[in-house]
Amino acid sequence: MINNMKKKDTHKTEQLLQAARDIIISDGVAAVSTTKVAKMVGIAQSNVYIYFKNKDELLLSVFHHEQARVKAFFDARIDQTADLTTRLKAYIDAMGELAVTEWDTMTILEQIKAMPHTPVAAEDALPSDDQTVQALMQDGIDAGILKPVDPRFHMTVVFGLVRRYSDLVRNHGYSAEFAPIRAMIWDAVAV
Amino acid sequence: MINNMKKKDTHKTEQLLQAARDIIISDGVAAVSTTKVAKMVGIAQSNVYIYFKNKDELLLSVFHHEQARVKAFFDARIDQTADLTTRLKAYIDAMGELAVTEWDTMTILEQIKAMPHTPVAAEDALPSDDQTVQALMQDGIDAGILKPVDPRFHMTVVFGLVRRYSDLVRNHGYSAEFAPIRAMIWDAVAV
């Protein structure tokens, strides 16, 4: 028990996922290689195949982990029993917060999704393309609150502006309120 | 045959650029390699280094070519002598047209810009970040026509929605008018 530290086995899986995440954030998905993640964790390259069937499965695992984070984030912030307008505005605010506090998560999802031969199935998606969100938007349209266009346009506005906001805040020293951006979004999507 | 050997140089350069473009469009920037472009043009791999110092310079050259196309597109469509509101609306419409007719060009610019260690300098940019456009937006803000936020937000809205519109039209069989999208954009950016 004292000199046998072998219990951490499952931990290796986590460490590999973290290594992959780190590489994606710093150098992009294309830079993720079995060699690199293994080296970062301090194991032999071939061991990666003990924990993941494939490089694809490794990346898919990263994707699902980050996706779960996003889902938890929204679940915690949007009260499904509230009225529609409230929920729509809550979604926009949640997105704004997410884009800033979970920038890395967003980047990772974006990168894996945009891969040439992405391992991510079409159904899986970025938060902005999420089925639930799309349904929410559609409800807004049906209720006459949102403009009657394909809901994907609404999602594009929200996601695009919110990402940009976060980018300016993080990478360009921009320090302004989210309020005016929220206003832009609402003016764009609302009837 | 004997004395027109000089022309081939320029021709080969163009051919290489075209080969790179083709690969970017079909398989993404990551798939561009000196081996492939050389093979496509029918020259030895090492010859690529006669026409371009680097692979980076090749991609940069592709980038500048496409950027020039975009610039020409706007120059032809926006009357700089018209009043500000007219110019702003003309810009939005031009963007809408560009996104559809020059989808490949946009894709190429996007791809090269998004590269992990992009050869594109920060000043260079997507049309939505263009200095001229940014100035136009700033004028709109100063004139009280556009919302008083960083002009990059306005550009994000225009570019994002217009790209999405084109994507739906091209890749998802969407067949609707641009008008409602133009309305969304204007509602977002206008005071």
Added chain:
Amino acid sequence: MINNMKKKDTHKTEQLLQAARDIIISDGVAAVSTTKVAKMVGIAQSNVYIYFKNKDELLLSVFHHEQARVKAFFDARIDQTADLTTRLKAYIDAMGELAVTEWDTMTILEQIKAMPHTPVAAEDALPSDDQTVQALMQDGIDAGILKPVDPRFHMTVVFGLVRRYSDLVRNHGYSAEFAPIRAMIWDAVAV
């Protein structure tokens, strides 16, 4: 369930052998790997080493099993009390039947025998090199029935033609009698 755990051992051994056989038949000996056989049987890769010291021992075991099948086949078909000519002809006919009905067995023996560093000792061998058969041939030679050459030549003729016959029947839709082939063999070996 509690007290019949001992049986599983033998069972797993057999299953592993069968897995190896299947791979050899479908993809050749080179395709046999501890990883694959273990996966086919549904056990951990390392468990293969519980049942077999080596990959070589696994293959050797497969070899011996198939060899035993062949031996049983001949024992059942050749009456050792019959006169020499009868036994020789019975051997040829048995070989003809074996090649067709036990094609897989022959293939497996052949494949393992032909391995670059075959685990099969020189004494062990294909049926055509079998000690018993060789002795039978020698008797034929001594009795003046077969041509006075190394008995291995006689075995080569029998085995080669019979394998070819089976190959044409199985893989090339050939549908002819064995009789003319038996005649070819006899003409070749008989004085």
Added chain:
Amino acid sequence: MINNMKKKDTHKTEQLLQAARDIIISDGVAAVSTTKVAKMVGIAQSNVYIYFKNKDELLLSVFHHEQARVKAFFDARIDQTADLTTRLKAYIDAMGELAVTEWDTMTILEQIKAMPHTPVAAEDALPSDDQTVQALMQDGIDAGILKPVDPRFHMTVVFGLVRRYSDLVRNHGYSAEFAPIRAMIWDAVAV
């Protein structure tokens, strides 16, 4: 000229082919790897791809080289203007000589042809399956000289016995005449 020994470029191709041949003879086709051949020639592994598109193309090249040797061998030994029986017997004798003097060549052809996913097209083949030879056999059958069975049986007898003869001579210190073997073959194939 004195210190520039770079002229030997084409020679490298030959050296690589020879390295592949050597490995096939000593350890079988399966043992051929780009790493090994490159090391044997003293170049970087990646250089193999300068001379051959593929490992398959390397092996195919080896195959064609050896095949050409065999063809030349037969062309030099069989007088196509001689009468049929003479040509048939000449073929058998040529085969006997070939099997002994070109043992390695036969082994190489055999090994490459027997590969799990052989790069050799079905039309290409071992000398014993050669179109020309098959035609010769067919002529013999039509002329009533050879037994009226599929010509591949005749070829099997010739090739099989001749290979065995050579094997005994080379690997088992057998030192007998070819004459009795020739007689066995003839008795088998002739009417």
Added chain:
DNA sequence: CATGAATGAGTATTCATTCAT
């Protein structure tokens, strides 16, 4: 008996770049 973890060596192939000719 069974397993998961580990490893090092091996596989074919692609790449950007350099250089002498």
Added chain:
DNA sequence: AATGAATGAATACTCATTCAT
């Protein structure tokens, strides 16, 4: 201007085997 040759590093993935639990 053009090329063929060369290289070293990188890629994902498989393998036989060992060992502590």
